[in-house]
Structure formats: structure tokens, C-alpha cells
Amino acid sequence: MNGLGSYLKKHTEALVKDVGIEPACDLTGKSKATLGRYYSDNEEHADRFMPIDAVAALEKAAKYPHVTSALAEVNGITLSYDPERRNSDENANVNSDVIALSQRFAMLMAEYNQSIEDGIISVNEAKRLLRETSQLQRVLIEMKMHLEEESGERI
Template sequence: MTIARQLSRNEYDALKAATKRLITLVGGLEAAARITRVGHQQLSRYQSREHADQFMPIDIVADLEAEAGEAVVTKVLADLANCNVTSRDEGETEPLGRHLARIAKENADLVAALAIAMSDGKLDDTERATLRAELHAAMDALNRLFGALDGEGAT
């Protein structure tokens, strides 16, 4: 009996590729096996397209991503859900008021760029690129605040 799946073969292959990259980042199958609860043979199956029905459990993803310092599989999962994952800078020591000022400025810049871009009723490629850059700057300002709140220097 064939079970209906929600994603395309290419999307599942993207998860396999991300799994392989994550295992490589932590030093390969043997190294990955030393820092999580399954052995190298099972890890090999998780990254293999020949074992299309076997995917890495979330706790193992968490173990390996913590070791790698990069959310490799998590980013692919987020992409499949039409979401973005961004990293937070931890340990920011600027006063919270400066973070607030930066957030206000970057959001104002984004709103101004959007108003200018929309003034003629259509967005061209240059305007889209400008808006993306402004949006990233605003998101970065917010992420720096996360880091400040997570760090010891939040005042």
C-alpha cells in the first residue's frame, strides 16, 4: 500500500541533501554518531535517497545543528513551510534604547522605500531589490534586540 505524501519528491530530496550537509558539517557519520543517540549506519540511511522513507528525527537534528552551529535542516523545513529562519546575534551589549532607535529607523526606512516604490502603482526589479534590502535591515535590527535580551548586557 502506498501512502500519500504531502510534499514532492524534490522537496523530500532537499531534506535528504540538507541532512547530508549537516552530517558533513559535524565531521561525518562517525563524528555525528558520537554526539547523538543513533549509530553511523542509521545516520547514513537518513541522508540516503535509497532510503526514501527514513528521515532524521527532530531531536537528532537538534543535536547535530547545535554541534554544527548552523540550522541546516531547520532552514529547509522552514522554506518548505514558506517561512524564513534568521540567526540572532547573542550577547549584544548596547543599551535597549539604542536598539529601539535602530529598529524605529530601519522600519521608517522600509516604509519610506515602500511608499516611494508604490507611488507609480507597480514594483520594478530595482525597487524589489531595494525593498528586500530594507526589509533585511529591519529584520537584522530586531534580531539584534533578541540577542541583547538573551545576553547578559541588556539594560
């Protein structure tokens, strides 16, 4: 088995163990044996990987997105993980997203105004701006997901 396959299987195993084998079976509709094959390093199972819908179901229940972070890492992508997911309220909709968006943008502009006051943006000020920009991006992603949900399309 190549290094990438082995790496992904180890993270798949971590995901299943994070959720628990019985709950993982319930969430995915797969048997213990099938789940075990997805992370087995035996040569006969080298080409078997967990389907993406099963990964998504398990990562929703897990404490950490093990497989997604592994995929991002091997592709040189950095993810920002926030277990709070403050803007993902079940009752949230586009209207609440617009409110959150305007609030976040106002906070970004206030931070920028304070940072540029002396004409120089320090490293700490840049970090605060980056943090606010990331929060704004998170709200935009949630808004995009709500718009897709309401329109019945994936963009």
C-alpha cells in the same frame, strides 16, 4: 520516494557532512549506520528521517542550518541567517536583552528620522530600515528565549 523526502534527505546528508560523521555520532548518540539511514535514498529507508532533537544538536554545531533552511524553503518561508548571533552570549539575560532592545530601537528611530527628513523614503533608506527592523526582531527573539528559559516554560 517523493521529491520532498529526497530533498530533505539530501539536506540531512549535507548537515551530517558539515559536522563530520564522528562528531555527528557523538552529538546525536546515533551510530554511523543509523545516521546513514536518515539520508539514504534506498527504498527500504524512504520513511526514515532524522529526529528533530538530533537535527537541532547538529545544526548548533554546523556552519549552516541545512535542514531548517530546507524546511523553510519548501514551505515558502524566508529565513535570515546570521552566523555572528551577537545577542546569544551565554551570560546574556533579560536585563541585557532590554538594554540591547532599547539600543536597537533607538537605532531604528534614528534611521527612520534620517530617512523621512525629505518626506520620501528611498529604496536604499527602506533597505536600511528593513535591516534595522530585522536586528530589532532578532533581539526580541533572544529576549523571548531568555524569558522562556527563566520561567521554565515554552510560549
